[in-house]
Amino acid sequence: ADTIKIGILHSLSGTMAISETSLKDVALMTIDEINANGGVLGKKLEPVVVDPASNWPLFAEKARQLISQDKVSVVFGCWTSVSRKSVLPVFKELNSLLFYPVQYEGEELEKNVFYTGAAPNQQAIPATEYLMSKEGGGAKRFVLLGTDYVYPRTTNKILRAFLHSKGVKDSDIDEVYTPFGHSDYQTIVANIKKFSAGGKTAVISTINGDSNVPFYKELGNAGLKATDVPVVAFSVGEEELRGVDAKPLVGHLAAWNYFESVKNPVNTAFIKKWKAYALAKNLPNAATVVTNDPMEATYVGIYMWKQAVEKAKSTDTDKVIAAMAGQKFKAPSGYELEMDATNHHLHKPVMIGEIKADGQFNVVNKTKTTIRAQPWSPYIPGNEGKQKL
Amino acid sequence: MDTTHGAILYLENITVSFDGFKALNNLNLDISVGELRCIIGPNGAGKTTMMDVITGKTRPTAGTAFFGQSIDLTKLTEYDIAHAGIGRKFQRPTVFEQHTVFENLELAMKMGKRLTVRTTLFSRLSSEQIDKIDACLRLIRLNGNERRLAGLLSHGQKQWLEIGMLLMQEPQLLLLDEPVAGMSDAETARTAELLNELRGKHSIMVVEHDMGFVAEIAQQGKVTVLHEGSVLAAGKMSEVQADERVIEVYLGR
Amino acid sequence: MTTASMQISMAKTPLFTRPAWSGIIVCCVILALLPILNLAFPAGHALHISSYTVALVGKFMCYAMAALALDLVWGYTGILSLGHGVFFALGGYAHGMYLMRAIGRDGVYQSNLPDFMVFLDWKTYPWFWSLTDNFWYCMALVVLVPGVLAFVFGYFAFRSRIKGVYFSIITQAMTFAFMLLFFRNNTGFGGNNGFTDFKRILGYSITAPSTKAVLYLITLAFLLGALILCRWIVTSKLGRVLQAVRDSESRLMFIGYNPLWFKLFVWTLSAVLCGIAGALYVPQVGIINPSEMSPANSIEMVIWAAVGGRGSLVGPIIGAFSVNGLKSWFTGAFPDLWLYALGLIFILVTLFMPQGILGLAANLKNKLKSKPASQPQADASSKEAA
Amino acid sequence: MLNVDQLNQYYGSSHTLRGISLSLEKGKCLALLGRNGVGKTTLLKCLMGVLPSASGKIMLEGRDITSLKPHQRAALGIAYVPQGREIFARLSVEENLLMGMATKSGKQALLIKEEVYELFPVLKEMLQRRGGDLSGGQQQQLAIARALLAEPKLIILDEPTEGIQPSIIKDIGRVIRLLRERGNIGILLCEQYFDFARELADNFVVLSRGEVVAAGSHESMDDESVKRHLAV
Amino acid sequence: MKISKKILITSALCLHALLAQAAIDPALLKPLAGEDPDARIAAVNQIAALANDDALKILNALNTDALYARPDGTVLIVDDTKAFNPATDQTLPTPDDADGISVNNRLRGVVEGALSGLKLFSPNRKLRIAAATDLMKTADPAQIPLISKALHKESDPEIQDILQQVIATANLHSPDAATRKAAVQTLAGSTNANIRPALQNLLNKNPDGSYIEADPAVRIEAVRTLGVLDRHLATVDFIGKVFYGISLGSVLLLAALGLAITFGLMGIINMAHGELLMIGAYTTYMCQLLFRQYFPAALDGYLLVALPAAFIVTAAVGIVLERLVLRWLYGRPLETLLCTWGISLILMQTVRSIFGAQNVEVANPSWMSGGVTVLGSLVLSYNRIVIIFFALFVVLAVWLILNKTRLGLFVRAVMQNRRMAACVGVSTGKIDMMTFGLGCGIAGLGGVALSQLGNVGPDLGQGYIVDSFMVVVLGGVGQLAGTVIAAFGLGEVNKFLEPMAGAVLAKIAILVFIIVFIQKRPQGLFALKGRSVE
Ligand SMILES: Nc1ncnc2c1ncn2[C@@H]1O[C@H](COP(=O)(O)OP(=O)(O)OP(=O)(O)O)[C@@H](O)[C@H]1O
Ligand SMILES: Nc1ncnc2c1ncn2[C@@H]1O[C@H](COP(=O)(O)OP(=O)(O)OP(=O)(O)O)[C@@H](O)[C@H]1O
């Protein structure tokens, strides 16, 4: 064939469309950009977009379709862990490649997957450390608030172990879970308020998707300000804040590996390209598009794959996997990211941002260098020495 | 069933009240084995409600209802009562509209066994049973229509079909609520004939407003007049018809 | 002769006519050939069927079985269940437990326990996992768990004479409650990730083409078996009683039937069939998780049955195949627009094919047969009857 | 005032009404007779517009109403007492009566005439009860009262005496006679109760298998030929 | 925190001596633009100590992200295009190279502390109350002289009360046992939950087993005060739960009310109901956009326009759907499920194509932001209160329409017996259209309310559809009163269960409750009895 096919496996409908649609668009933009610069190995890239519709078995079916019917060389996609878990067996069986761009709970390492989002040690732990620091307010008590599913449960388990190691007692940790799609946070916010009477409190939120807005609205109306009880969230980024009136949220935090507000030439160019692309393609709300961490991770992923293919001079899965090790890329975050030689995760910087009234983030803390991912958290017993494939 | 005292149905002091309105008020009534009893009475006298009580559809607020000596109707469910041997034709024809005429009769047919999942799953019609249904079809003059959906029948035809179903049930006690409403005079006469044939074989309770018909089937038997939920008068047809109170509330001048 | 002509046009048509039977047999043969062609011919050969297609059809057959089960209670008994997804999923979970055990020490933590239990710090299997390493025990669970749940739930609901939408809504509440329960990590079924990454079944590699072919053929056999079983039931007198329950339950009581047991029987049977469908689904799809219990999934099952034509047994099967087939095709071919297409199809089907696809076919046939007799009143009269 | 010409109707492929023609004058009562299932109700439904007619013409006071919808016909002054009563089961008796005046407007539509209560005293007692809770005969009375309240030009009665106690049947008969005597209303009465029909009707029509097989005036109603068509 | 308090004192003391305009030393300002957090905090404190107008301006600007810095370290207060230089007291057009000075929580805390200290002497009563309440959080003995001074000047009894409590709280740490005891006694009248930990602390033991509070008299007093406080808090807690329940109930009610008409009354199993809610919410969003664009001054009023707009838009959508599709389906309720499911897919995707898959932003108008604190610690947020009343208003309106108007009578008649209604002269088509339009319009109103509480996105409706059906069915199909009771009942049950079982188990328990409840009442809460049902 005179093109190289690339699969894009993101939900365009259903509950996850809210997050995943823009990843599809960024991927298409990146592919356009690569094609405009001559493609890969002299061939143009040809995106194949499918819609797994936020339906996990459908993810597996579509993955199989992309690999075996459309014969794509690589797939960029998935957001939720369960969708990744659902397609994993397919990628293993058909020996193909998946790039996964979202932060997740770790505890996984697969030969056929490259993880370009953060592992817990690249997001959750630094954020908690920040909250405990003088600059972060010196929190003594913690509310671990999450939606009841695997990612929050695992993250909180790791965090609890981490907090124990820092001398925080169980009585100073409150773990609260809500069902999916929960939208009534009155009781929970009242309880946070009560809990916070006992000392400087911070909330670590792993609330999923749509539930964030009602939570923050309730928080704001109950008069809990970030200076009293800061909330740090791991799944609230620029894209999510587009749908919220950010004024009451000023000062609450998020931890990511990239923020749109980071200033450096690569990022400036990245944002510019994205805005131009949105306008050119007439995306909905094109005038107000933003970039965020998973979008950057998608962008980085595609470029790293390109570099690896060029190094391997082939799109053969095994050769590309071999060539991926140690790939470096100057990312919009302003750092040179490196694909770990052994664990398929990126070395990433960690940034903490405070929400500003305009929905952007004020980066209040970032690591000096990139941090190596620890997909197997040392805070979970039995994980020692399990850092390689 | 125990009918040693000669009566098949006893109603004693039955009261049914709907939010304070007494549809039946201390009603007492009994029917002997093999009797054909006509019940008349003004609209809203409580005739249908009484049948509801007997068949378990409505639970009386007070009073007892016995079928034979030992079966307490107020404690049984509708299907137990039906199984015990009381069949009913409703005032408004109610048949299984999505079933054919034939199937309606088949469903109603007495099987001798309890009607359970197992018995119905393995049941096959014997040729006798088919003959029985055929005979019934001719009786109700729906032969030729047996494969039509019951819902497509006209009002009068549904009345007939429901009578047919009642016959297939072979109950000991038949309750007929206005069997000839919507039937032409000739058909009314036929129905009377039919009931006269059944007389003695079954106990029958008939509610009707058609005086000609009542006279024809009551013959020398007892006619009960209900009014405002209790018995107003009872006696031979001629006596009842002459009763001033009955004329006043029911027959008109 | 008026009556005679009425008789022909308005009599019930038998459930499957002779041509229908031959159609079913031909379909089965074609379906059975698919995996064989897949194995027999190399990729690229004209007769080769891709493994993707085989996997897809295998999945659809499971859906079809669920739709068939639903038709038994909805189409024939008038019980609209908006919670059949829970039986499907429970069947799937029961089988999934075995498949998880069969992974053995090949999981990422190389432990005897499934991965999710390891990182939740569980040291031993909870009681409800005991014996699940036995395949046959799990197969018994596949039948028993949905069956017992349906029996208990149905017993109380039918005994209280809950009907119509009230019943539908509590089934929805049931599946929703189960979904939330299974979402919790602590329930012991892997939280929202559910079970995945199966390795082998009865010692055979689950990804081997031959294993897949066998699973496929077993599914086909079960589907055909279920169809025959359902047909036997609905054509027996029991079937007519069930339809009477649907149309006029109270009238039925007055001729001596206790609807409770009849309803409970089909309801439980339907749940069991659905559970079996779920159990067949899991190894073929490779994942089972609580989203199968989401209310929307159960509603989709209802929609397959409605699109195909309820109350006709084959209709729901056709519906499951066509709706899912279209969905698979659309999501790949028009990822941005497919919801419009699918939504429009649902609307058009209801408007123009009140009896579903099957009803349309029957109508066309009737039209061809009796051209002159087709009257504009046909429509009005059918409304009248309803 | 009412002229029906060559009316045909089909249920699916069965020909239920076959070229029916009849006419009714103002101030007259026309009785429609026939055995069970011959198509009487069907004909009345066609006249009311509940069922479409395949061919033929229905004229009301010289106006072609064949293609009008039922509510348009009601607005032109047709009232209908259907077989099976068709009470609004969950509306109160009073509301049911008010529905009878749906075609009227303003104050007129809110005032229930005392006449009706005189005719059917039970209704007054039961104004607040739900229509569906009434006994069969009470419902039938309600249905007739509802039709009368519309003050129609043409009233169509489908077996109005079904399930009604003898004294009230007599009252109904009196009302019909009264209406007829007023002379400004046409009455189409479908009745199985032959004596009742004979007493009231000026003219009659006998249907058999969807066809008019006999018709004539009051006097010829007792004829053997007519009786034959009604016999089983 | 320590520094900030000292500043508070100094700044407050200097406040009455607000000096005439004096430009601020740029050297004081420079660290604000720098990187070193401690230097910035020190700078803020020093500026606050100036306690003049400019200082107030600068602190306010810092707090609202209006303070900018140029690369050379010049600090500017920027207002749109104009920039005020506090060092020179000049106002210039904003230079291009000015960049916002970022403030983190810690600095913001310091700034706010400084500001509230300044505010304690403000002539504005509201500001004083806010400042006094703020002080409650940090009550510290070092502040006592300052607060006493403020208390001395204060004439408002409410503020006096608060300040007294602040002093008492601070006095809990006094070295003098008698003072401590008096403080504990003073606090007995407090309703503030925040002092509970401090009181409790008096009763705790040191690691060596001795009491932290050595004086037993104080401890006895503390036990008594704690008892009073706990009783009060229990009451507050209970009232809070009741309020939350009502509030959740009103949300459920608004979500379900439209469905109570389209499904309950008309029998259409309207799976697109959620999408109508969504359309209502998007209409609100559009109104807000329009106001932002054309009447920014009246932005707070957008909601008042959104209500009729949402009603009209959703009613119009409903009418179109009814005329095009649903009117062919009367009498075939189960088919409506399939059809409206299709409609729901289409509506969702349409919104997704127009507005994008992401949520859109709908802000509470300022009069609905925040909340009122009652009984010392219970916050009732304005938006919830407004929504409760709005829900009651809508219910009342619907009830009146259905039961007190001729239209309502026709609607009920048509829904019960379509054919007969036509025969008595009701134009059923028109009534159908209007009823469905009304139901949809009410769903639209529900959407407006929901937009004030949660997110507005294409999936908005999906989150409410199941709950809505449960509410309608639980109440009894076609029973408006039932719907109302069911909604509030579910709200209350949920809110009383949640603290006990957690949100997840509470939700499961609610579902089980519904299943069990229906067993007891198979026709819902307000079942019709008697023959009329058949
Ligand atoms: N569920 C109910 N609620 C209120 N009143 C009721 C109910 N059921 C029946 N009634 C009243 O009880 C009375 C008796 O009704 P019933 O149907 O038994 O009369 P009936 O003797 O059969 O009259 P008909 O000859 O007209 O059929 C009537 O006045 C009726 O309105
Ligand atoms: N919806 C329908 N579809 C098909 N056939 C019907 C339908 N309704 C009635 N019929 C048939 O049409 C014929 C005429 O019915 P119709 O109800 O008009 O009879 P009728 O003269 O009113 O009888 P009755 O005296 O019993 O009321 C009957 O044979 C009946 O079976």
Ligand SMILES: [Mg+2]
């Ligand atoms: Mg009666």
Ligand SMILES: [Mg+2]
């Ligand atoms: Mg008739």
